[in-house]
Amino acid sequence: MTSPHVFGIRHHGPGSARSLRRALQELKPDCLLIEGPPDADDVLSFATRTDLKPPVALLLYDPEKPQRSAMYPFARFSPEWQAIQYGFARKIPVRFMDLPQSVQMGIAEAAEAKAAAASAQTAKSVPDTEEDNDDGTCGNAEPAEMANSEAHLDPLAHLARAAGYSDSERWWENMVEHRRGGGDVFAAVLEAITALREAAIPSALQPFEPEREARREAHMRQTIRAAQKEGFERIAVVCGAWHAPALAQMPSATADAELLKGLPRRKVAATWIPWTYSRLAADSGYGAGVKSPGWYDFLWEFPATSRRTPPASESPDGSGSALSATWLTRVARLLRGEDLDASSASVIEAVRLAETLAALRQRPLPGLPELNEATQTVLCFGDPLPLRLIHDKLVVSERLGEVPNDTPMVPLAQDLAREQKRLRLPPEAELRALDLDLRKPNDLDRSRLLHRLNMLGVTWGNPERQRGSQKGTFHELWRLQWKPEFAVALIEAAVWGNTIPTAADGRIRYLADAAADLEALTGLLNSTLLADRPDAAQYLMNRLQAVAAVASDVGHLMGALPPLAEILRYGNVRNTDAAMVAGVVEGLVKRICIGLPGACGSLNDEAAEQMFGSLVQTHAAIGLLQQAEHIQAWNEVLHHLMELPNLHGLIAGRAARLLHEARELDTAEAARRLSLALSIANAPAQSAAWVDGFLRDSGILLLHDDALWAVLDEWVSALSPGQFTGTLPLLRRTFSTFANPERRQLGERVARGATRRRVGTISSTEFDETRADAALPLVAAMLGLSMPDRPNSQGVTTD
Structure with missing residues (x-):
């Protein structure tokens, strides 16, 4: 029986992909076995379609529990992708050989059930839970295990450190990705990984779940044995480098069969979904991800682009010069697109600097670190900020793949694809702004689609609130960004319906039944x-x-009114029949007006603050309705609040302010109310709360009303030092809500000494100066004072 040819690759490595393609062309295998889920063999042929453009991913999910899913991403520079393309082009069998996801999900479900049963037991069941953690079937990693996560996930880090590199990605890039010569790189990788697996450092190299990894490798070997029994003689096995030694040396089939015996299974469905390079990056949390997928895509594409770069004679290493020049030209083009200076001369200098850095570091070619340092120094003038843009747009990239329209998918996803095509709204991985004019039918339908998707938990678009915009209510701004995980969200939402509208209806009814209060509804x-x-x-x-009808909490009723008022006021912008809301609004206003006085009794400071906000929002909502009967009923309630005994000063003051702004309380009455609130009969804290409620957020009244200024001035002046110290924080908080120009003008007024105004303006009685002059001689005689010469009312001086 012929031994298989094992090719240990690095997932998503362009150097591995290039070496693998060359090795396959030399071997000419008659069967290809690839590390991947056998559950997806039925959809594997889609990979040959020209309208399936990577990056893409195989999505496998449990139809009964869609949230339980697994994804297998592929880029065009992934070795597995190139192996699939090679096999189908030569019309040889191409199969996946990993442990099926139906089994892995079955094991996970059994482990979850076991953990749930253990957690329901008493403290005696704690050892059972610890035993689960030991066998790797369930449980959370301890902090010490999490600290070694890099070593567990990337055993090549040990080889990199031994070679003097700080991380395995840089080592692999220099040893493999930049490799353009001959030699059997896979034999070297196999030897190195074999040594690692046999090394006496198991704590750093054993995977988190050793039993799961053992089952996976056992199933891979069983798949190889099955292919050998079918008579294939040149079997090519493509797997992760860590698994290569386990597949090159085959143990007994009996041991593998025993390891796979009796494993639970779940029904699994498979399909292709678009993927993005940002989700392929290691920073996204993808365990097999790479740090720089956009850079790796460039390395894969480079042999084609090198024909358009300077000739090799221009540098000792022509390929290095061409690579650096091509990459930095892209960087310069990106910077120019952002209106940043990036001249051709700067590109030439950056290329020379990158190659010099590589030579000083004894690297065969400039890598991404050298190119980034040259970019920052020459093209960015030392500023590190543009490097963030370069990282997002070029180093990582936001390339989004495409899948054919006839790819197996749930009806809900098919309906979304039809809507995206009809509305000319293709999904894009890059974040972009969308300005919709709701007067246009297509834009209105786009808005409806995005809102319906949000109801389903597919947050493709996030609406932005316009503040101070002059575009009117017919404009709607969105921020759009498609994410691969939305494919899973669509599968989960398919339980509500087969089309976007019907699914939205089902989801809304479910949320309505689950809502516990008026605000949520x-x-x-x-x-x-x-x-x-x-x-x-x-x-x-x-x-x-x-x-x-049964709600007794006035706060909830007040919280429910503002959004309904907005619907009544602006519903016609969308041609929406909002008349049905009018009956509910009328009932809410009546219940609020009846229950508000009782709800405002015996409020502490915290409850008063909450009621203050509700009072302001409700007042704005009733004003927005522009219904005379609602406004009249509301003003009557505010008048009633001011008359309540022992009402918290914050609420009483705000009620007076709202009535004053509505011209239901004139200036003289407002000054009288303020004077009563600031009388010595009230505690200073209560008086300060009244002032806070009356003046908060706007001090314009004090600037333009001398009577109110005089009352407040006399009250502050009459406070004792102890009372002033206790009241000062509340007054300071009140005045801090004023706009800066208002505070400045108030300070100027105090500085001018204009703090004493005639209190007589508060009284409606006119002052008679003639009668007062007649009484002055008698008063002077009683006090033993001499009368100064002063003009009488006719302007004649008397003595």
Whole structure:
């Protein structure tokens, strides 16, 4: 029986992919076995389609529990991808050989069930849980294990350190990725990994789940044996470098069969989904990811681009010069696109600097670190900030793959693909802004689609609130970014319906039944109307009326009113029938007006602050409705609040302020109310709270109303030192809410000494100076004073 040819590769390494393609061309295998899920063999042929463009990923999921899923990403520079392309091009069998995901998910489900049963037991079950952790089937890693995660995931780090490199990626890049000569690199990798697996450092090299890894390798060997029994003579095995020694030396089939015996299974479905380079990066949390997928894509593409770069004679190493020049030209083009200076002369200097750095470090070619340092020094003038842009756009890249329209997918995902095509709204991995004009039918449909997807948990777009915009309410701003995990979210949302609208309806009804208060229901209603789902909106209205009829918490009622008022006021922008909301709003206003006085009694400072915010929002909402009967009822409630005894000063002051702004309380009455609130009969803290409620967020009244200024000035002047010290923090907080120009003008007024105004302006009685002059001689005689010469009312001096 012929031994298989094992090729230990690095996942997503362009050097490995190039070496593997060359090795396969020399071997000419008659069967290809690749590390991957056998559950996906039925959809593997899609990889040959020209309309399937990497990066893509195989998605395997449990149809009954879609959240349990696994993804296998591929880039065009992935060795596995190149092996698949080679096998199908030569019409030889191509199969995956890893432990099926149906088994892995079955094992995971059994482990979860066991852990749940253990957690339900008493303290006696704690040893059982620890035993689960020992065998690697479940449980969380301890902090010490997490500290060694890099060594567990990347055993090549030991080889890199032995060779004097700080990390394995740099070592692999120099040893393999930049390798352009001959030699059997796979034999060298196999020898090195064999030595690592046999080394006496098991704590640093054993995987987190040794039993799972043993099962995986056992299934790979069983697959190889099955191919040998079929009569294939030149079997090429493509697997991760760590598994190569376990497949090159085959133990007994009996031991592998015993290890795989009786494993649980789950039904699994498989499909292809688009992927992005940012999700392929190691920083995204992908265990087999690489730090620089965009750079690796460039290295894979480089042999084609080198024909357009300077000739090899221009540098001792022509390929290095061409590589550096091509990469830095792309960097310069990106910087120019961002209006940053990047001249051709700077590119030439950066190339020379990168090659000099590589020579000083005894590297065969400039790597990404040398190119980044040259970029920062020459093209960015020492500024590290543009490197962040270069990293995101070029080093990592936001390339998004594509899959054919007839790829197996759930009906909900198919409906979304049709809508994206109809609305000319393709998914893109790069974050971009979208300005929708809701007067245009296509833009209105786009808005509805994005809102419906948000209801389903597919947050492809996030709306932005416009502040101070002059575009009007018919404009809607979004930030769009497609993420690969949305494919799983669509599968999870498929339980609600087979199309986006019907699924949104089902999800809305579920959320409506689960909502426990009016605030949640009204927020959901607003989102439902934005999504243009009238049937679901009617269901929500019935549910909202039922909850509002028995709700006794006035705070919840007040919180429910503002979004409903916005719907009534602006609903017509979307041609939405918002009339159904009017009945609920009318009932809410009535219940608020009836229950508010009772809800404001006996409030402490914290509760008063909450009620203050609700009072302001409700006042704005009623003003937004522009209904005379609602406004009248609300003003009557505010008048009633001011008359309540022992009402918290913050609420009483705000009620007076709202009535004053509505011209329901004139200046003289407002000054009288302020004077009463600041009388010595009230505690200074209560008086300060009244001032806070009346003046918070705007000090314009004090600037333009002398009577209010005089009352406040006399109250502050009359405070004792101890009272002033205790009141000062509250007054300071109140004045801190004023705009800077208002505070400056108030300070200027105090500095001018204009703190004493005639209090007589508060009284409606006019001062009679003639009668007062007649009384002055008698008063002077009683006090023993001489009368100065002064003009009378006719301007004649008397003595």
